[in-house]
Structure formats: C-alpha cells, structure tokens
Amino acid sequence: MSGDQAPSIVWLRDDLRLADNPALTAAVDRGAPVVIVYLLDEVSNGVRPLGAALKWWLHGSLTSLGADIDALGGRLVLRRGGAETEIPKLVEETGAGAVYWNRRYGRARDIDAALKSSLRDRGLTVESFRANLLFEPWTVTTQDGNPFRVFTPFWKACLEQGVAREPLDAPSALSSAPATSDDLESWALLPTAPDWAGGLREHCAPGESNAHDRLERFADDVLEDYHRRDEPGIETTSGLSPHLRFGEISPLQIWHRLRGSLSREAQANGAKFLSEVGWREFNWNILYNFPELHERNYRSAFDAFPWADTPQWAIDAWRQGKTGVPLVDAGMRELWQTGTMHNRVRMVTASFLIKNLLVDWRVGEQWFWDTLVDADEASNPGNWQWVAGSGADAAPYFRVFNPVLQAQKFDKQGSYINRWVPELETGEYPPEPIVDLAKSRKDALAAYDTMKATA
Numbered sequence: 045m046s047g048d049q050a051p052s053i054v055w056l057r058d059d060l061r062l063a064d065n066p067a068l069t070a071a072v073d074r075g076a077p078v079v080i081v082y083l084l085d086e087v088s089n090g091v092r093p094l095g096a097a098l099k100w101w102l103h104g105s106l107t108s109l110g111a112d113i114d115a116l117g118g119r120l121v122l123r124r125g126g127a128e129t130e131i132p133k134l135v136e137e138t139g140a141g142a143v144y145w146n147r148r149y150g151r152a153r154d155i156d157a158a159l160k161s162s163l164r165d166r167g168l169t170v171e172s173f174r175a176n177l178l179f180e181p182w183t184v185t186t187q188d189g190n191p192f193r194v195f196t197p198f199w200k201a202c203l204e205q206g207v208a209r210e211p212l213d214a215p216s217a218l219s220s221a222p223a224t225s226d227d228l229e230s231w232a233l234l235p236t237a238p239d240w241a242g243g244l245r246e247h248c249a250p251g252e253s254n255a256h257d258r259l260e261r262f263a264d265d266v267l268e269d270y271h272r273r274d275e276p277g278i279e280t281t282s283g284l285s286p287h288l289r290f291g292e293i294s295p296l297q298i299w300h301r302l303r304g305s306l307s308r309e310a311q312a313n314g315a316k317f318l319s320e321v322g323w324r325e326f327n328w329n330i331l332y333n334f335p336e337l338h339e340r341n342y343r344s345a346f347d348a349f350p351w352a353d354t355p356q357w358a359i360d361a362w363r364q365g366k367t368g369v370p371l372v373d374a375g376m377r378e379l380w381q382t383g384t385m386h387n388r389v390r391m392v393t394a395s396f397l398i399k400n401l402l403v404d405w406r407v408g409e410q411w412f413w414d415t416l417v418d419a420d421e422a423s424n425p426g427n428w429q430w431v432a433g434s435g436a437d438a439a440p441y442f443r444v445f446n447p448v449l450q451a452q453k454f455d456k457q458g459s460y461i462n463r464w465v466p467e468l469e470t471g472e473y474p475p476e477p478i479v480d481l482a483k484s485r486k487d488a489l490a491a492y493d494t495m496k497a498t499a
C-alpha cells in the first residue's frame with residue numbers, strides 16, 4: 045500500500061480509551077485503515093516493569109478496550125517487546141504511512157523521541173499529542189523559566205493558563221488494517237498459582253465505561269461529601285485513580301464533567317477535588333524534570349539519612365498488616381485485599397514505615413508499586429517522598445503521624461479499623477505494637493538531626 049491508503053498506526057500506552065484520545069482521532073481523521081496496537085514492553089530501559097496488581101488491572105483494561113474496539117468494527121493488536129524494534133516491525137508488516145501516539149513524560153520519553161525521528165527519517169508521518177495531563181510540564185514554569193517546587197503557586201499558574209479544548213468524542217466506527225496479534229491470555233498477566241486476586245475482582249472494575257460510571261456516580265452522589273475526604277470509613281472520594289493511571293478516562297473529561305450539572309453542595313467541593321487532580325499534575329511535572337524520582341531523593345540532603353538496620357520480620361509485619369497498630373494494619377490489609385488504600389491511611393502507613401521503623405522510603409514505595417492498582421510512576425514516588433520529607437513541597441520530616449491520634453480523629457466510630465482488623469473486637473489482637481511509638485518517634489527525630497548535621 046502507498047499514499048493516503050497506507051494504514052495509520054495508533055500506539056496506545058497509558059491511554060486505554062476511545063473517547064478523548066487525540067492520537068486515535070488523528071488516525072481516524074487521516075482516513076486510512078488503522079492499526080491500534082498495545083505493546084507490553086518489559087525490556088526497554090526507562091519503562092518501569094509493572095507490579096503484580098497493575099498487571100491484573102491491565103488485563104481487565106485491555107479486555108474491555110478490545111471489546112469496545114471490536115464493537116466499532118476494529119481490532120486491538122497486542123504485541124510484546126520494546127518499541128524501538130516492535131513499532132518499525134509493525135510499520136514494515138502493515139505498510140503504514142503514519143504513526144500516532146499520546147505523550148508520556150517519564151524516562152520513556154527518550155524512547156519516543158528517538159523513534160519519532162527515525163520514523164520521520166524514513167518518510168512517515170509521526171505525531172504525538174497531549175492527552176493524559178491537563179498541562180504539559182514544560183508550559184508550567186516559574187517566571188524565570190524554572191520548574192515549580194511548591195504546589196500552590198504551581199496550581200495557580202495552571203489555573204491561570206486555563207484548559208483550552210473540549211474532550212474529543214470516540215470514533216463512531218473503525219476500519220482496521222490486518223496485523224497479527226498476541227493472545228492476551230498468553231501474556232499471563234493474571235495470577236494463577238496462587239490466585240490472590242479474589243479481592244481485586246470484588247473491588248475493582250477496569251475499563252473505560254466503568255471509569256465513566258464512576259465519574260458520574262461521584263459527581264451525582266459523592267462529591268457533595270468530599271469535604272470529609274479524610275475519613276476512610278465512608279465513601280467520599282472518587283476512586284478514579286486506577287482509571288486515570290491507565291488512561292481509561294482523561295483528566296480533561298473529569299475537568300469538564302465538574303463544569304457540568306452538579307448540586308450546590310457538590311459545586312462547593314469541586315475546586316478542592318480538582319486541586320487533588322492538580323497534585324497528580326504536579327507529580328508528573330516533578331517527574332518530567334527529575335525522572336529518577338523513584339530511585340533518588342529529590343532533596344539530596346536526604347542522601348545522608350541514617351536509615352536503621354530494621355530487621356526483615358518488622359518490614360514483613362508492616363507489609364502483612366501485623367504491626368499491632370490498628371490503623372496501620374487496617375490500611376496494609378486493605379491494600380493487600382483490594383489493591384487500593386485510602387489516601388489518609390497511605391500517609392499514616394508510609395509515615396510508620398519511614399519514621400517509626402526508620403526504613404528507607406524506597407522499600408515502601410516498591411511495595412506499593414507492586415500491590416496498588418493505581419501505582420503510578422509519578423504519584424507513587426512523589427507521595428512517598430512527600431511523606432519522607434525528601435520530596436518537592438514535602439511534609440516536614442519532623443511531622444511524624446501518630447497513628448493512634450489519626451484514628452481517633454478520622455475514624456471516630458472505628459468503622460474502618462473494625463472492618464479490616466476484626467480481631468480487635470474478639471480480643472485476639474496483639475496488646476502491644478511491634479515498636480514503641482513514642483520512643484521510635486524520638487529516634488526518628490534524632491536521625492533527622494544527624495542527617496542535618498552531616499548534610
């Protein structure tokens with residue numbers, strides 16, 4: 045094939061949706077048949093291998109997207125391998141004349157830049173688009189052109205920029221060019237021996253239409269209670285994070301929905317909710333400027349932090365929700381069972397590991413990376429570094445969350461803790477935590493002083 049009929053490739057990454065997908069729209073508008081491909085890349089430098097819970101979600105998301113594409117007359121092509129070899133191979137096989145994708149912002153953007161120039165050198169049309177952030181990181185800078193390090197002025201600058209376009213509609217039909225595809229089952233993304241995903245199946249519903257159902261339910265029934273978002277025992281937040289993680293919904297679609305019909309009570313919470321979406325933008329902005337965010341302290345003074353030689357059994361007790369601290373255990377069990385954890389409890393469990401057990405934040409970040417269905421290259425390390433005090437606009441290190449007071453304040457009735465730690469009511473729960481909270485807090489502050497003296 046040649047000329048205008050040469051197919052267009054749409055290379056999907058964390059944008060597993062048909063609506064508000066600029067790369068897909070550009071390909072469909074070009075008029076030629078499309079090849080919509082998802083690559084499972086476990087080999088390229090710069091692509092962080094997916095954790096187990098992410099793989100589980102990805103399986104569901106691709107199943108759902110494949111069915112949606114089929115219904116429009118198209119086909120989702122699945123391939124395994126690095127983009128630098130697989131995309132040129134697919135171009136060769138299909139005789140494609142154009143390749144489109146939506147941008148990514150971590151280290152993997154080097155892969156995209158190299159591919160773009162090599163395909164263009166071969167005469168192909170290659171275009172990339174903004175789809176997964178409201179604001180391109182390089183467009184939001186301080187007045188002297190530097191990256192923001194503090195959230196409030198960052199978000200103010202974003203809001204002043206404003207959101208320009210309306211979300212795009214999904215295509216009404218797709219005409220696919222033939223291409224061979226892997227069978228999704230052959231990727232073995234789901235756990236088998238043992239199948240630990242029962243709780244995930246119960247709590248999670250991947251896919252674009254489920255993402256929109258969630259947004260609608262949130263806007264209609266939940267947003268009005270968002271001012272109580274710190275209370276883990278009641279549903280007051282959107283639950284949209286894994287859908288955003290895989291791009292089943294775009295932040296632009298969320299932004300515009302919040303400008304649609306809402307009750308007065310919901311409207312009153314809209315700005316706060318959007319500012320949380322703003323924290324996601326902030327973390328991606330940080331990652332864009334500091335791609336080693338999950339490996340290195342954003343504030344290099346923390347390189348001198350004297351982490352303790354905490355025994356493995358204590359780290360395992362944290363992972364398994366057996367620390368003897370009810371709110372910490374409740375959170376860690378929620379994470380293991382459902383693939384998610386309430387934000388307030390994420391802060392408390394992270395603080396406990398970093399400050400009461402004096403364990404390097406990277407150990408906890410990696411555990412969350414493996415167990416969260418919303419684990420995200422920017423927000424996971426960004427938030428871990430926020431709790432550790434080593435991040436951008438971070439909580440000061442000396443703010444050590446007291447898990448007992450946090451529970452008294454945010455889980456007054458104990459409904460969250462009782463749900464995840466039922467032995468508390470039957471008296472089978474350990475009487476003492478694995479670590480003395482007051483003493484370990486003092487030790488943490490002393491370690492911080494040592495760091496300050498060294499740095």
Ligand code: FAD
Binds near residue numbers: 284288325385394424
């Ligand atoms: P809502 O309150 O409904 O917020 C709406 C959206 O805003 C979220 O879906 C999310 O995209 C964004 N958002 C909210 N809070 C934050 C935040 N603090 N930082 C960045 N974005 C935010 N969030 C992730 O998406 N992926 C992660 O890997 C992740 N790891 C975390 C690790 C730790 C230690 C902590 C303290 C927080 C982490 N968060 C992470 C942030 C936050 O906990 C989740 O985004 C939130 O709990 C998701 O629930 P929700 O969608 O109901 O949130």
